[in-house]
Amino acid sequence: MxxxxxxxxxxxxxxxxxxxxxxxxxxxxxxxxxxxxxxxxxxxxxxxxxxDTKESIVAALASEAVRRSRKSLITNTDRASFEEDLFAVVASELRELKPLRKFILPFLEIALSPIIEGRRTNTDELRIGHLELVSDLARQRGLLEITPVGLQMYWSLYAGVLAFWASDKSSKQIETLALLDESMNMFAVWLRGTDKNLERDQS
Amino acid sequence: MTINVSELIAALPGEEDDAIAQPSSPATESSNHFSSRPIPISRFRRLSALGTLQAKIAAAYLFYWLRGWFKSADEKQRLLAEAHWRTALRLLDSMGYLRGAVMKVGQTLANLPDIAPPEFVETLEKLHFDAPPMHWSLLRELVFSEFGDDPERLFVSFNKTAFAAASLGQVHQAQLRTGEDVAVKIQYPGIADAIQSDFRNLFLFLLPGRLGRDWENTRDQMDDLQRRLTLETDYKMEAENLRQARTLFHEEDGVVIPEVYPQFSTPRVLTMERLRGLHLREFMATNPSQDERNDVARKFVRAWYRLMFAGRMLYVDFHPGNFLVLDDGRIGILDFGCILPLEGDEWELFRKIDRPLTTGRQDDRLAVLKEWNDIGDDEPDRLRLCDEFGLWCWKSRFNAGEYDFGDEQDFRHGVELFGEMVRKRYSRSRANVITITRGNFGWRSIMYLLKAKVDIRAIAEEEVKATGWDRSGYAGRTLA
Missing domain, CATH: 1.10.10.60 (Homeodomain-like)
Structure with missing residues (x-):
């Protein structure tokens, strides 16, 4: 049939x-x-x-959520810096991923871990799509090409933020927003090789 | 004023002779740059993420202030505490908005212009307003997480640039769909946790003092301060304070408390009526006449007493930015985050203080001070100093006639007495003494700023009637 x-x-x-x-x-x-x-x-x-696995089901859901998040991302002109670009990308993903939060942690451990190879699910699309977007945003801001090491570092931070968010017990996961902001700032500082706040203080 | 960071850092007290403070080579600075900005998870790591430059300076002064407490502590422990402080100061880096308790201490110190030299007060205030703001994407997420909708949909307009910075948040201008202009105060994410973390650190630094006679009392005072700062992070409580305060004033008082819009307010977002006017420093910059300054001061004092006596709310947050002189001459009071409720023992104590405040007699004053500060018969110097400080605090109230609050010598005398108490570690008192002292110096600083000459006794006598206290035994009696 x-x-x-x-x-x-x-x-x-x-x-x-x-x-x-x-x-x-x-x-x-x-x-x-x-x-x-x-x-x-x-x-x-x-x-x-x-x-293939139950993780694949969550991965499919996560991929769909991330695709939806791209539509709700506020326009580039509303954002002031690369740090803010990164923050906006991840924050809009978290909004769409929210219905999955309660059971996303085991999936994250397997699918997004920067260390564990092997039992990868169909998350490559998610990973590649996200990192391409980050690279594009860096280019648009006139930053140097992000090296593979840089992308690996970024992915570790990203996975860390998502893991923190999945188990964040603070009301409305407010602590995640603080961590996300600091993490993206840290990555941008590293990428740029300088701290804008420090420059501002010293000017 | 151009701020030169290296000059300011060089001016931090007690840094020169410490090995940790040795300048590192440029290469070390560079390689350490990333590693010194970790994700703030542990207490010590959080400390490194605490500060703007303002926090560094505030922390330096806090250190300077606390150092007096360790004078008789074991030398080794004292040095260890100092080393901790200097390490902490070195670690403080520009995290931006997570400023927590140290920031509040900085504000308190900025209210004591003669403890912190004027150039530092100016710097603190300038840096306060220069603090790096939260970006639009973060604000948007914070509003979304509170209301389930984006600010551009909740409000007709929402200005993405903050018009004021607060120690725990920043304030944006917006317009409601019903047409009202509002000020939306949005709290920095994680600030409540930052405060808890800061206090745990503060306790570590205070540990060398734990064997002293007053350690339990010091701990109680720190617990109280922590509790009050934590309460300040609850904007729902502030909204309730505003609502209650608003009911106390009438048109003829010339005092405006902004209206809160509860449907747009949560524990982390506070939406209230936008008042337009000049902050006190801006008002002073217009070179107002003595009469104009006195008029503002009278309204200010009346508001303070009204809140205290009729509202049983002790207002202690006398940051000049919290007061506006409106175009029509009324004054606006903006921040109700830190209010000490006067109830139970506190209210009873205020009732007892009313007697020396009214009579100005030393025996009345000593009786209250002994009880308030738990002063034993074996502490004559402490009693003397508390009495002199009490006299300084209260004489503007019991002296009949105009009091010159702009007298620099008089103001300096009060600060010196307080400094002597700190140096001699005469800190034992009620748990809320830090908050009350903050308020005591705060309102005097505002009056000093206004260079006011007013008769506050007359205002107090009118306002105290709201208490219903039986004052027949002493009202009307004065030193004269």
């Missing part, structure tokens, strides 16, 4: 929907692919046609 694209998309959507419900109710760790398949009323084998 031939399955149409519409049917495939509907099944995919159903898997994602029930997975999110299960992650929310039972927690990410406790939920198995079998549980997801059962709830979606498909065979576990069928589920693997769509997603």
């Amino acid at each position: 031939r399955i149409t694209t519409e049917e495939k998309n509907a099944t995919r959507e159903r898997i994602v929907k029930v997975a999110v419900e299960l992650f929310k109710s039972g927690g990410f760790e406790a939920t198995t692919t079998r549980d997801i398949a059962n709830s979606a009323e498909i065979a576990t084998g069928t589920l693997f046609n769509y997603f």
Whole structure:
């Protein structure tokens, strides 16, 4: 029997929907692919046609959220500096990722870690898209090309901010905003080789 | 005024002879630059992220002030405390807006112009307003996190550039959909935690004093200060203070407290009516006549007493930027973050103080001071000094007739007495003494700034009626 694209998309959507419900109710760790398949009323084998792992489901959701965030990003002309560019990019992502916050940490550990290689999920799109945007923003601000080392450093900071956010217990995750601002400032200072605040103080 | 950083840093007290203060080579400076700006997670790391230059100077003065407390401490411990301080000063770097408690201490010191030399007071204030502001993207996220919507949708207009900086936030001009011009105060993210962290650090520096007779009392005072600064981070509480204060004033008082818009206010965002006028320093720069200055001073004193007696709210945050002289001659009071509620024991104490404040008699004053400061019979010098300081604080109230608040010698005398108390470590008192002292010096500093000549006794006598106290035993009695 031939399955149409519409049917495939509907099944995919159903898997994602029930997975999110299960992650929310039972927690990410406790939920198995079998549980997801059962709830979606498909065979576990069928589920693997769509997603390799449960992390892949979160990765797909995260990718969609990040794509949406690009649309809500305020325009470049409203931003005053590279630091602010970076802050705005990550902050708009966090807004869209917010519904996933409760169960995103285990996914982050595997997918975004700058150290752990191997069990990568389909997060390359997320990673490459994000880093290309950061490189573009640096170019637009007339900064030097960010080296691979620089990008790795940035990715570590980014992953750190997301991990902090996922477990941030402060009201409305306000501490994450402080950390994000300082982290992006730190990266920009490193990239630029100077601190604008210090220059301002000394002028 | 051009600020030369190296000159200011050179002027920090107690740095010259410390090995840590040795200048590092340019190469070391450069290689350390990144590593000295870590993500502020631990207490010591947070300390490194505390400060602007202003915080450095404020911290230096705090150090200078506290050093007197360690005079009789073990030499080794004292040196260790000093080394900690200098290390901390070296570590302070330009984090920007996370200024926390040290910043507030700086503001308090700026209110004591004769403890901190005038050039430093000017510098502190200038740097205060020059503090790097939060960028628009951060502000937008802060507003979104509080209201679930962006500022450009919540308000008809929202000025992206702050028109005033506050120690715990910055203030933006905006317009409500209903047409009102408002001032929106937005708190720096993480400031409440920064304050907690700063106090833990402060305690580390104070540890060498823990064996002293008054350690428990010092700790109580620090706990109280921490509690009050933490309360200041709750804009909901400030909104409630504003609401209560607003009910106390009428048209004829010439005092305006801005209206709060609760639907646009949260614990971290405070939206209130925008008042237009000149800050006290701007007002003084217009070279007002003695009559004009006296008029402002009378309204200011009336407001202070009204809040105290009718509102049972002790206003202590006398930063000149908190007061406006409006175009029509009324005065506006802006910041109600730090209010000491007068209730229970505090109110009873204020009732008792009313007697010496009214009579000016030494025996009345000594009785209250002994109780207030827990002064024993074996501390004659402490009693003498507290009495002299009490006399300085209170004589403008019990003296009938005009009092010259602009008398520099008189003002300096008060500061010297306070300095002597600090040097002699006569700090034992009620837990809230730091807040009360801040208020005591604060209002006098404002009156000194205005060079006012007014009869505050007359105003006090009118306002104290709101208390309903039985004053028949002493009211009307004076030294004369």
